[in-house]
Amino acid sequence: MSRSQDRRFPFAKIVVILAAALGIGIGLCGLDYWLAAKGIGKSTEEFGVGPLDSLSLIVMLLSAAGLALALIAWAIAAIFRSLRSGPEGDAPQKLFDSETRNDDQE
């Protein structure tokens, strides 16, 4: 992947989407209670098995795995970018894009 390509690759957006998916997956237990109340599957007692536990587990595992992979890939891409650009004098190396707007641009 070229430098311009990995700059364009939307790691941050992917991470945000996967984190939201994982958050929603963890919160699916509400539907679990509802289904159990309708007689579908077992009632969720403490950390027992509810009707939607397998679905929320799949959502949680897939999004968690995706999130971990995206974070690792992002870190590797950032390290490579940092190594390619090389140290600039005594200035600290930056792992991520760090252009902030100047005050006169606000």
Next chain:
Amino acid sequence: MIPIGSHPAWHPVLETLAYATGFAVYRVLRARKGDLVAEPQRWTVLAAAAVGALVGSRLLGVAEQWPTVAEAWRSGQTLRLLVAPGGKTIVGGLLGGWLAVEIVKKLAGIRRRTGDLFALPLCVGIAVGRIGCFVAGLADDTYGKPTRLPWAVNLGDGIGRNPVQIYEILFLVLLGIAVSIRRPLPEGARFRIFMAGYLSWRIAIDFFKPQPLIAGMNLIQWSCLVGIAALALDWTLTRKGLHEQIAG
């Protein structure tokens, strides 16, 4: 006593709506008021906030029910507890997100205060999410202690309870107005007003929730106290700079 019942199926729906609404408000604010940082840096900050919030929310959410954790540990079911659905808390999300953003900003060399754009979206998102907590009733661990007040709610067990989630929604409306004040404020002040306000509120309102206590307060209240101490330290360290901005 006002009959409400428990409708947990609405919780995930309103939680999803809370994320979407908060993000929509953030987009509108950013479009109207502009941003201190460029788009890629803003997404980096958002990603840090999302991951930090997720981790913090889950860790504190599980730890909050520490008697259950202790029981799971004794019976060798800790892993099962960790992957079980449910068990997140807003305070853990806020503190985890804030910490992660500060770490990533340090790594990325972002020196501007980036939290102001999140203050109002957080107020709106949490308020929408709290509607879900309220209608979820007894299935959610956020209900209030029994009370004989005329506006007590019956969540399905025949006991009148403090509608603590409704109190919180009303508080968030006020906090939302406070952080949206038009007067120019120093960079980062709106986010710090939000954090100080919300964490202080949680210390107070959680006394009305039946949670396991440690030395008189629950784990969320202790975490709020740590968060407020961090805010005070941050304010003390940057006070000189903030005063210069006000004067400027």
